[in-house]
Amino acid sequence: MAYVINSIQPDTQNITYVLHGNCYINMTNRCTLRCTFCPKFNKQWDVKGYALRLDSEPDIQQVLAAVNDPTAYKEIVFCGLGEPTLRLDEMLIIARQLKLQGAKIRINTDGLANSIYGKDITPLFNGCVDSLSVSLNAHNTQIYEKYCRPPIDNAFHSVLEFVRASREYVADITVTAIDGLDEVDISACEDIAFGLGVKFRARVLDEVG
Numbered sequence: 001m002a003y004v005i006n007s008i009q010p011d012t013q014n015i016t017y018v019l020h021g022n023c024y025i026n027m028t029n030r031c032t033l034r035c036t037f038c039p040k041f042n043k044q045w046d047v048k049g050y051a052l053r054l055d056s057e058p059d060i061q062q063v064l065a066a067v068n069d070p071t072a073y074k075e076i077v078f079c080g081l082g083e084p085t086l087r088l089d090e091m092l093i094i095a096r097q098l099k100l101q102g103a104k105i106r107i108n109t110d111g112l113a114n115s116i117y118g119k120d121i122t123p124l125f126n127g128c129v130d131s132l133s134v135s136l137n138a139h140n141t142q143i144y145e146k147y148c149r150p151p152i153d154n155a156f157h158s159v160l161e162f163v164r165a166s167r168e169y170v171a172d173i174t175v176t177a178i179d180g181l182d183e184v185d186i187s188a189c190e191d192i193a194f195g196l197g198v199k200f201r202a203r204v205l206d207e208v209g
């Protein structure tokens with residue numbers, strides 16, 4: 001298998017971008033959260049040289065065409081400057097199609113899909129999502145709300161519940177938090193992840209992964 005490393009793809013609006021040997025899918029610029037540290041809220045839409053501002057949200061065929069050969073990458077990752085589960089139906093159709101072609105599928109998410117859809121959507125991951133990376137970003141509600149500015153109540157606990165529910169359907173789950181934000185206790189975040197029985201990764205601000 002040949003991995004493609006850091007090559008800029010010729011998408012006019014970068015529906016996909018390649019980093020670390022992975023192909024990242026930029027499905028939407030919409031978000032549930034308004035994180036204070038988000039580059040797009042600081043008028044920065046470029047990630048590692050890729051312009052991620054979308055003129056319009058790509059349809060399923062556009063995404064599949066942009067990925068082209070999923071076996072050229074270590075992982076296919078749903079992650080742009082937006083929350084991919086806000087396009088849940090399309091995302092899952094694409095994931096299933098790419099999985100049939102041999103892809104390993106990861107979703108990087110805010111973990112708020114169950115709150116947004118008002119039901120447990122995690123069974124839909126069964127068989128088509130290999131791993132989840134869930135942004136927790138804080139060790140308690142107060143700090144989470146300060147940095148992530150959720151528009152819904154109990155968002156921090158909703159993220160924890162989402163992780164708990166996902167464990168039945170997704171084998172590999174990692175909770176993440178950004179190291180270096182004032183008042184965020186990274187070791188407490190790590191303890192929460194381990195308490196949930198999942199992995200933890202401290203992220204670096206503005207690093208996509």
Ligand code: SF4
Nearest residue numbers: 031033035038081082
């Ligand atoms: S979830 Fe990600 S893309 Fe959305 S506002 Fe927060 S940092 Fe930005």
